[in-house]
Amino acid sequence: MHRGVSRLVNIFRKRTKKDKRLITAIKTIVGSKPFNLQLYQLAVKHSSMARVNSRGLKESNERLEYLGDAVLGAIVADYLFKTFPFKEEGFLTEIRSRIVNRESLNTLGRKIGLNQLVEYDQNKKNALSHKSLYGDTLEALVGAVYLDKGYRFCTKFVLEKLIIPYFDINEIIRSNPNWKSKIIEWSQKENKDLKFEIVGVKAEKQHREFTAQVYIDDEPMATGVGASKKKAEQNAAQKTCEILKLE
Structure with missing residues (x-):
């Protein structure tokens, strides 16, 4: 109608x-x-x-x-x-x-x-x-x-x-590797202390942009951004994998 x-x-x-x-x-x-x-x-x-x-x-x-x-x-x-x-x-x-x-x-x-x-x-x-x-x-x-x-x-x-x-x-x-899982597996194998931290959040109305930082043995590695904490961590993990040549 x-x-x-x-x-x-x-x-x-x-x-x-x-x-x-x-x-x-x-x-x-x-x-x-x-x-x-x-x-x-x-x-x-x-x-x-x-x-x-x-x-x-x-x-x-x-x-x-x-x-x-x-x-x-x-x-x-x-x-x-x-x-x-x-x-x-x-x-x-x-x-x-x-x-x-x-x-x-x-x-x-x-x-x-x-x-x-x-x-x-x-x-x-x-x-x-x-x-x-x-x-x-x-x-x-x-x-x-x-x-x-x-x-x-x-x-x-x-x-x-x-x-x-x-x-x-x-x-x-x-083309969908789980970069976070990959680096966790590497850190366990190499007996490294691995941490992910959300170090920044930008917000505009309903949209957010998170920034994640990867630390290995308390040493800062790569940062990554994403529309969620999970995506930011994956992005940071991917960049860290590239630094460590784990692709």
Whole structure:
């Protein structure tokens, strides 16, 4: 019923050139014209461009981003669960994380052209928002597609337009060493005292960037950054492995 009303509204609403460009872009990216264009207009609006509406709420893509993050995670989890019926939970969790992490989504967002669509205030853009700008917009787009066309269509969009064309699952598996496990194994073999410490946290709204430091026998080795403590530690462990030539 709601989608039917949206179609009728869209038929009689006069479209601007900007609206028409967005419709064309959404059709190209998603594979179908939007029913409710307002959802997609919101999906490409960064919080730096937010305007307060009549209810006193700032209108940006952050709520859609929240929804899209959950929907995307569920679709990828279901896909991996069915693709690898004999793999354990840890394996599935790790591969899903490699697909939907912030850096991966940010790269994918640029590849599908969201860098040409997202609206943001360049004067307010800083290092943290820059790193997640396109990935956040991609999650918001997934949220918009879910609300606009339903879960079944959204699943098809995510798998056929995002995951399968842009991710080689077998390559992800092959290039997915657990650097932290590798260096722990090395330290035990060499009788070395190994420590990981979180030495810094940068925060901007719901996004965080952690910095981890590796110590061997109390001597600082490499530092690493990531969107979670685990990712920061893995990054630091990888750099330490490179220093120690453990690749």
